[in-house]
Amino acid sequence: MAEHGLLVDAFVYLAATVIFVPIASRLKLGSVLGYLVAGCIIGPWGIKLVENVESIMHFAEFGVVLMLFVIGLELDPRRLWAMRRAVFGGGGLQLLLSSVPLFGVAMLLGLHWQAALVASLSLALSSTAIVVQTMNERNIQATPVGRTTFSILLFQDIAAIPLIGLVPLLSDQASSESGGPVWLSALKIIAAIAAVVVVGLYATRPTLRFVAKIDSRELFTAFTLMLVVGIALLMSFVGVSMALGAFLAGVLLASSEYKHALETDIEPFKGLLMGLFFIAVGMSINFGLLSTAPLLVLGLLAAVVGFKLVMLRLFAPLFGVSKVQGILFGSLLSQAGEFAFVVFGVAREARILPGNWDAILTLVVALSMATTPLLLVLHDFLAARKTTASKREADVIDSELAPVIIAGFGRFGQIIGRLLFASGLTATVLDHDPDQIELLKPFGFRVFYGDATRLDLLHSAGAGRARAIVVAVDGVDECLEIVDIVRANFPALTIVARARNVTHYIELRKRGVTIIERETFEAALALGRKTLESLGVSPYEVKERSDRFRRHNIAMLEAILPHMADASKRVSLARQAREELEEQFRREQQLLARPESAGWRLDLDDADDSEEAAE
Amino acid sequence: MIDLVFAHPYPKRSRANRILLNAVRDISNLDVRSLYDIYPDFGIDVESEQAALLSAKLVVWQHPLYWYTAPGLMKHWFDKVLARGWAYGEGGSALHGKLCQWVVTTGGDQEAYSATGMHAFNFESFVPVMRQTAEFCGMKWLEPIVVHNAHRVSDKELHAVGRDYRKKLISLATEAQELVVHG
Numbered sequence: 177m178a179e180h181g182l183l184v185d186a187f188v189y190l191a192a193t194v195i196f197v198p199i200a201s202r203l204k205l206g207s208v209l210g211y212l213v214a215g216c217i218i219g220p221w222g223i224k225l226v227e228n229v230e231s232i233m234h235f236a237e238f239g240v241v242l243m244l245f246v247i248g249l250e251l252d253p254r255r256l257w258a259m260r261r262a263v264f265g266g267g268g269l270q271l272l273l274s275s276v277p278l279f280g281v282a283m284l285l286g287l288h289w290q291a292a293l294v295a296s297l298s299l300a301l302s303s304t305a306i307v308v309q310t311m312n313e314r315n316i317q318a319t320p321v322g323r324t325t326f327s328i329l330l331f332q333d334i335a336a337i338p339l340i341g342l343v344p345l346l347s348d349q350a351s352s353e354s355g356g357p358v359w360l361s362a363l364k365i366i367a368a369i370a371a372v373v374v375v376g377l378y379a380t381r382p383t384l385r386f387v388a389k390i391d392s393r394e395l396f397t398a399f400t401l402m403l404v405v406g407i408a409l410l411m412s413f414v415g416v417s418m419a420l421g422a423f424l425a426g427v428l429l430a431s432s433e434y435k436h437a438l439e440t441d442i443e444p445f446k447g448l449l450m451g452l453f454f455i456a457v458g459m460s461i462n463f464g465l466l467s468t469a470p471l472l473v474l475g476l477l478a479a480v481v482g483f484k485l486v487m488l489r490l491f492a493p494l495f496g497v498s499k500v501q502g503i504l505f506g507s508l509l510s511q512a513g514e515f516a517f518v519v520f521g522v523a524r525e526a527r528i529l530p531g532n533w534d535a536i537l538t539l540v541v542a543l544s545m546a547t548t549p550l551l552l553v554l555h556d557f558l559a560a561r562k563t564t565a566s567k568r569e570a571d572v573i574d575s576e577l578a579p580v581i582i583a584g585f586g587r588f589g590q591i592i593g594r595l596l597f598a599s600g601l602t603a604t605v606l607d608h609d610p611d612q613i614e615l616l617k618p619f620g621f622r623v624f625y626g627d628a629t630r631l632d633l634l635h636s637a638g639a640g641r642a643r644a645i646v647v648a649v650d651g652v653d654e655c656l657e658i659v660d661i662v663r664a665n666f667p668a669l670t671i672v673a674r675a676r677n678v679t680h681y682i683e684l685r686k687r688g689v690t691i692i693e694r695e696t697f698e699a700a701l702a703l704g705r706k707t708l709e710s711l712g713v714s715p716y717e718v719k720e721r722s723d724r725f726r727r728h729n730i731a732m733l734e735a736i737l738p739h740m741a742d743a744s745k746r747v748s749l750a751r752q753a754r755e756e757l758e759e760q761f762r763r764e765q766q767l768l769a770r771p772e773s774a775g776w777r778l779d780l781d782d783a784d785d786s787e788e789a790a791e
Numbered sequence: 792m793i794d795l796v797f798a799h800p801y802p803k804r805s806r807a808n809r810i811l812l813n814a815v816r817d818i819s820n821l822d823v824r825s826l827y828d829i830y831p832d833f834g835i836d837v838e839s840e841q842a843a844l845l846s847a848k849l850v851v852w853q854h855p856l857y858w859y860t861a862p863g864l865m866k867h868w869f870d871k872v873l874a875r876g877w878a879y880g881e882g883g884s885a886l887h888g889k890l891c892q893w894v895v896t897t898g899g900d901q902e903a904y905s906a907t908g909m910h911a912f913n914f915e916s917f918v919p920v921m922r923q924t925a926e927f928c929g930m931k932w933l934e935p936i937v938v939h940n941a942h943r944v945s946d947k948e949l950h951a952v953g954r955d956y957r958k959k960l961i962s963l964a965t966e967a968q969e970l971v972v973h974g
């Protein structure tokens with residue numbers, strides 16, 4: 177059975193997820209709590225289905241790495257630079273506000289100052305995993321609270337590096353087995369970051385382009401994962417948080433055309449590993465310890481969560497967060513995070529934390545993660561009671577979101593895109609031909625590599641929030657597939673479609689699409705007009721003829737539409753096609769015989785023939 | 792230069808306006824801008840229309856009377872070309888001092904344009920809109936050339952009007968030329 181161990185474990189995790197997450201979501205507690213509860217139940221203190229918690233936790237932390245990579249993809253260097261004040265000012269302030277009272281508490285409990293310092297600083301850091309997952313679920317990343325919160329998390333990720341480095345220095349033993357003097361490790365860190373920047377800026381894009389051209393989705397996914405794993409390994413090797421390294425790599429690729437494809441490929445791995453991470457946290461909650469020292473543990477939990485929440489609530493205006501949102505802001509960041517696990521581990525080795533303190537603190541961290549969803553539920557409840565009277569705060573919408581998605585940026589889609597750009601509108605462009613993308617980039621278009629028939633890609637392209645999607649892909653089947661997906665998943669999105677021919681037009685109409693243009697029809701009509709003009713017919717008269725021709729043509733198409741559902745009728749229609757065409761020619765001839773306005777001759781009883789002197 | 796702005800949706804089917812236009816179109820330095828031929832989709836190129844006006848000393852508006860005013864595209868031409876800050880309003884002096892000659896054909900005869908006639912008003916009652924359009928832009932309004940009863944009037948009569956029309960444009964043009972030379 178041993179060789180099945182991995183599969184058995186995987187089955188247990190997946191089953192626990194499938195059972196508990198929907199329950200938690202149903203109860204509006206958020207998926208995080210579902211995972212945590214699942215972890216508690218299958219873990220060593222529950223029904224003991226899984227034992228090796230620590231190694232799983234280690235593996236699952238890669239979910240956090242992937243998550244930060246994806247977050248990085250959303251932030252190009254320009255936006256990141258614009259955030260610098262919020263990150264360093266806000267982040268620094270949060271760290272100070274939270275760690276000072278916690279330091280006091282630790283000293284009161286009789287810890288040595290070194291231990292108190294390490295404990296308070298690491299408890300002050302929050303859990304990026306929990307907070308980002310929660311913000312995503314509540315769709316508040318783009319709000320002011322969301323942005324501020326994220327800036328603080330980013331600072332914490334950066335602050336964790338020196339913090340982990342600090343621990344051995346505080347130890348009396350000054351045991352420096354973990355590699356050489358400080359300057360050397362600093363140098364290593366700088367070298368590693370420089371390597372990531374260089375690779376991210378110069379090597380990745382051409383490689384991605386090459387891989388994309390091979391046109392195998394698995395290969396692209398494999399390459400993406402390899403990239404992130406590689407960077408994470410490099411970073412952990414030099415002692416930088418893996419997540420931070422991945423974040424950096426993400427930022428460097430944020431302005432690349434493969435952004436959406438990368439995001440979409442990583443997404444499922446990220447989701448599953450994050451879930452596993454939360455399960456691992458749940459499993460690591462040591463209920464034995466909780467029952468032996470309930471007062472100490474719960475008291476500490478109350479102190480950690482309480483101080484972190486209250487301090488942020490009190491000083492919310494300093495972070496640019498309104499008073500009303502202060503509780504939400506404080507609750508979001510109230511837990512201690514995954515960095516604390518790492519720091520406590522290092523501290524134990526350096527013998528900074530006495531006795532079973534590291535186990536107690538780890539327990540407090542895990543419990544604090546479980547309190548966050550509960551606090552948010554409480555917050556929602558209180559807020560709902562309050563807002564029934566007062567009116568809702570205006571929705572804050574991400575201003576960078578493009579109102580239009582163009583799927584297919586060949587010669588056809590391009591013209592539409594250029595017209596939109598010229599009108600000051602941005603469009604998110606999806607195309608799966610890397611050559612096309614490369615060709616267009618110098619002209620300043622934002623073109624992304626990807627297959628628009630993928631629901632997840634449409635999601636990350638913002639189909640949920642865009643106003644319209646222009647389907648201008650070459651393939652008829654591909655086009656219809658996109659239309660089906662959009663209609664099923666984004667009913668509010670206006671579909672604008674290019675039809676390759678009449679059959680395609682009819683297929684689109686059958687799907688309820690109303691804004692359709694046959695790709696050759698208007699061009700042919702325009703050239704037909706020029707032909708008539710060149711024969712000497714007055715341009716305006718020609719225009720009227722072509723207008724009438726168009727109206728009639730579309731009316732005919734609409735007339736055969738109801739018969740198209742009926743297969744037998746369709747066959748007979750096909751047989752009739754030739755006769756139809758002849759009939760059509762005849763009718764059009766009659767139709768175009770007279771000019772639009774036959775005159776205004778109220779005062780004439782009889783037509784004056786000399787007037788019809790057309791030449 | 793003479794800028795002749797001509798508006799007839801079916802110039803080839805026109806009789807009255809075609810005869811009149813043919814009487815003047817070969818005058819030297821006369822630029823005929825047949826709006827329905829140049830802009831059948833109503834997408835008037837404002838810059839080039841304004842450039843044509845600027846280079847002219849005499850502006851002619853010629854068209855059949857449709858619903859007591861100019862055909863739709865001519866009205867659209869007024870809306871687009873006579874822009875604020877260019878033709879009127881602050882800095883809008885591009886047309887100041889130019890001469891404006893209106894040439895119009897109508898379906899009704901003298902009797903129809905009377906208090907008891909089909910159109911209930913004198914023809915003069917329908918002139919002010921055109922006239923004020925020109926004068927609001929600082930142009931000098933000339934005595935209009937009006938051909939009534941355009942469906943019935945004979946080709947001969949139309950040719951006669953055409954000859955007068957031609958003479959008038961030529962003399963106005965030379966007058967303007969002299970003004971430029973001596974002024």
Ligand SMILES: Cc1cc2nc3c(=O)[nH]c(=O)nc-3n(C[C@H](O)[C@H](O)[C@H](O)COP(=O)(O)O)c2cc1C
Pocket residue numbers: 773774775776777799804805806807808809855856857858859860896897898899941942
């Ligand atoms: C749409 C339309 C509206 C007209 N409105 C008037 C009008 O309001 N008063 C009038 O006297 N004639 C009216 N007419 C008659 C035209 O003025 C007449 O057909 C034209 O002057 C003939 O010139 P042509 O031979 O160059 O087309 C109208 C004609 C049309 C087609």
